[in-house]
């Protein structure tokens with residue numbers, strides 16, 4: 001998986017038992033067909049994790065969560081779901097610090113660090129999401145912002161790191177950065193990870209933000225782009241399948 005392209009869908013707060021089943025039924029064949037070249041996964045709402053894991057069992061589709069509690073141990077934390085619980089219902093990975101969590105739930109760096117530590121300690125692979133807002137990009141601060149977000153990695157002693165670079169202004173907007181902008185940011189992220197975690201760290205850096213069937217091949221061919229984190233286009237089997245296929249036959 002550390003040599004493959006990754007295509008991860010983020011369902012966000014979407015789906016139902018019925019629609020999930022239909023989507024998975026259509027995806028499992030193309031996911032298995034791509035498995036030699038592409039590591040495919042879906043991050044799903046917690047309430048559907050067990051059912052989706054069961055449905056995907058024995059296939060190449062990895063199932064993950066969209067968030068995890070900052071509290072590690074079981075206890076009186078009403079509404080929370082810890083990393084052990086995610087692992088218990090089949091989560092292989094978890095998104096941490098998605099910009100929607102940062103924006104709507106004011107997730108602080110301390111909170112994100114605790115989430116990273118808990119997921120690592122439990123063996124659920126964290127995918128750390130980073131990215132600048134439009135205001136920050138227009139002020140020329142994108143490198144500074146992303147570097148600060150990545151600095152959490154220094155405290156974890158990781159030997160395997162997965163980061164998703166998602167410019168906030170590209171999420172769900174249909175706006176995609178220029179290839180040169182993606183290339184520059186991914187190169188910076190690689191350099192930062194190597195300097196924070198050591199030269200022997202295994203790295204995957206995914207791009208996220210308005211990836212679709214039409215632009216996936218071009219984005220996935222950019223240097224230091226190891227895959228895609230896909231929101232809206234992961235909810236339709238046709239578009240998600242086309243993105244998976246673009247990952248192993250890039251234009």
Ligand SMILES: O=C[C@H](O)COP(=O)(O)O
Pocket residue numbers: 010098166170171172173174208209210211229230231232233
């Ligand atoms: O996690 C996925 C991202 O937020 C991208 O979402 P999007 O593909 O709908 O722009």
